Amino acid sequence: MTMQLYNTLNSRKEPFTPQSPDRVTMYVCGPTVYSYAHIGNYRPPVVFDTLARVLRRRFGRVDYARNITDIDDKINAAAAKEGVDISVITDRYTAAYHADLQSLGVEPTTHEPRVTKHLPQIISMIETLISAGHAYAAEGHVLFNVPSYPDYGKLSKRDTREMLAGARVEVAPYKKDPGDFVLWKPSSPELPGWDSPWGRGRPGWHIECSAMSEAVLGETIDIHGGGHDLVFPHHENEIAQSTCAHGGKTYARYWMHNGFVNVNHEKMSKSIGNVLLVKDLLQTLPGEVIRLVLLTGHYRQPLDWTDEVASDARKKLDRVYGALRDLGDVKSAEGVTAPDAFIAALEDDLNTPMALAELFDLVRAANKADNDADKARIKAQLLDAGHLLGLLQQTPAAWFATASPSSASGITPEEIEVLVAARLTARANKNWAESDRIRDELKAKGVLVEDSKDGQRWRML
């Protein structure tokens, strides 16, 4: 079975084959670092990190770029407000972004291009577009001339003429065509700016991705991803710029877009006040729980974040880690990887819900296994499946000891062990009343004690 990916360009699943049989190139639009990122901002990194793991397994090498947008008017506004250089803002929020990614188990990308490091490439691409007749300078701006690219609107299935009717933004007088968009804009003296053939200014929003993608991955990439809202205008404009700058060569062969994250059935918005920052969620939830929530639904569907889905994810991980724990010290079998059905689910347009169903089949098999050979094989399968999803990255002991930072009642593992030892003595004397009293005491402190055939064990509730 060949790998299948849904391509926004053609609105259907298509067999995926990279340009080079042993190398995949992928570019995903990254964050603008002007504030802390919310849960929705992390769906693309988690989804495409998972995809990268699957692609790497199948094709060997994945050259994956996710940019940091560190030039932007929102950054300028934040810097002006604090009276600092934009680098203070962008450094701070880039570091915060990286910290969140690590908590979510997102592996570093091959490339992480920044706009401030690619001004020459951006300017060069704009010059190419001007000399090819696709762009023009006007009043300090440089604009891309949309009518010069007949395929404009193909990705988002839009008719440029119809769009004008619904246009809700005033058309700048220097535009030749109302649909023309900015490649370069002038900066007033108090704003950050860079020298260019058109005066001191800064790049428009869309050109950065075109220029950086070319710089780090080449003119034609295999996969370009991002949030669904970027289809228009951002990705439509990227296609226009890159295709025209490259003499008509295909810019990206497969376009993938993830659905939005809602919160309690509502769109996240500052006015509603329901914006969930990942750095805040991490105060009460392990990163793996957040990651699992993001993988619980198919990436193209909207995802509703509620307390219930978070607690469901936690329980799911309890179950999987529980199976791993019961596998005990059995050494996982060499050379055994995740089951074919699990891989097949992920290779079918990254069907993570179906892959998770396969994972739970494995969990049941693990819990039923009664010999070391089966246990060794299943353990290897579980760990490999977990690795592909970016989950199960800690030991069961660590998971059960820390799975709930929220309910940490201040009790230390040492104190727990003292009580557990006292309970062991009581149990040796069949003093059930004392045994149950200690169990209740621990439970009141957020610790659940269980009696297994191997003795007592505990976990944080």
Next chain:
RNA sequence: GGCUGCGUGGCAGAACGGUCAUGCAGGGGACUGCAAAUCCCCGUACGUCGGUUCGACUCCGGCCGUAGCCUCCA
């Protein structure tokens, strides 16, 4: 108004033209001093109206509802 989706059991969430999704919750049983964990068994679905078909949750059409985008936005 234009474009693109979606509507599955108490909740979350997939697949598939005729056979189990899966997880949580719920009911019954096994195990346990009692629990917990685990295992076994069991309910509750496919927005609505038509069409195609031997047979549709799955294909087609109408309707209703709902979400996103239409140059800030993951």
